[in-house]
Amino acid sequence: MTDILMPALSPTMEEGVLAKWHVKVGDTVSAGDVIAEIETDKATMEVEAVDEGEVLEILVPEGSEGVKVNTPIARLSGDAVAPAPKKADAPAETPKAEAPKAEAPKAEAAPAPAAPKSDDGGRIFASPLARRLAAQAGLDLKAVKGTGPHGRIVKRDVEAAGKGGAQPAAAAAAATAAEPRKAQSLAQMGIPDGSYDLIPLDGMKKAVARRMVDSVQNVPHFPLFIDVEIDQLMAVRAKVNKMLEPQGIKVSVNDFVIKAAALALKMVPEANASYTPEGIAMHHNADVSMAVAIDGGLITPIIRKAETKGLAQIATESKDR
Structure with missing residues (x-):
């Protein structure tokens, strides 16, 4: 077994x-x-x-x-x-x-996303991709009916809402279900109830907070400011985008930075390492993370093995995140 x-x-x-x-x-x-x-x-x-x-x-x-x-x-x-x-x-x-x-109850719960939302003070259950697509389309996820597991909002739900399939009733139900919450830590600080509004943390916000704390505690931080002239890079970018135009791909300056960072990590392998209690892990691949703002938060998707990928592939994967 x-x-x-x-x-x-x-x-x-x-x-x-x-x-x-x-x-x-x-x-x-x-x-x-x-x-x-x-x-x-x-x-x-x-x-x-x-x-x-x-x-x-x-x-x-x-x-x-x-x-x-x-x-x-x-x-x-x-x-x-x-x-x-x-x-x-x-x-x-x-x-x-x-x-x-x-x-069976899970299958029945899918058509009623308001139930899981009300259990967590109005939290909206949605996949990262669904959140990003909703932000790009200017859609309020409270008005989208989820058809994923336990009423989770997935890509197809956002696409359907963008075509006029949004469910306003879901937004009303979520708004009604949301109730004032209290923060025990604030009470201990002597801050009276009713003097603040508490916004519940979803999984994404908890993860962002945890990663930020880990980053500050485990990674040496130092400021570095330099001025860089990128006239030649912009000229190369224009040529590359013209070549990729038939494929509908457009390379950004950020894509160049991701590629450059990956190559730099391969040139200086000591920088592509992580501390573990067992020893220093020297990574074989240059995985580069980037910050992406979405509706209600910030995520940091990763371009895996960026050193092996061309600008077109990096641009495509960056936009798919």
Whole structure:
């Protein structure tokens, strides 16, 4: 028997959302099969099986939030199970066959996103991509009806809302459900109740705050100011964009900076390192992060292996974040 653990999709990931299961109890999987979708504050990624066997138990239902890295999320038999033994063992699997029944309320919850919002003081459940698309389209996510797991707003919901499919009733329900909240820390400071409004933190804001604190504590900071003439870079950018125009790709100055930073990290590998209690981790790839402002927050998506990618690919991936 093998436990499938919540994977770490990035070096800094501590927890995530188990957005969707692609398998159910009784399914036989092979190494490389997509078994689930994991959502972090930055992206939603597919998770592949690394072992073969039969899914014996789903330990974490889809839609679960705050699932810690390395937490068992499912249980797999040690060896692949042949079809005949599966049928013979059917009576023993009867309790596990009830797993789809346990997920039935989740399917019913999808059409009513207001319920999960009201549970957290008006929090809006939406994927990072959906938030970015909504910000670009000028859409208020409170007026968008989610069709993802547990009513989560996903890409297709924002696209439908942009075509006139928004649900104003959802906004009214969310506004009605939101109630004043109290902050215990402020009460301890002697700040009276009713003298402030408390905006609940969603997963993204918690992650941003945690990463900022980690950055200040663990990374040496120093200011550096230089003036750079980029006339030649702008001329090259104009030529590159003209070449890429038929493909509908436009390279920004930021894309040049990402590429330059990646090449610099390869030239000075000592700068492309991280401290761990076991030793200094010298990274093989130059993964460059960038700050992206979205509706209600800031995320820092990562361009993986930027040193191996051309400007066109970097520009495309940057806009897809």
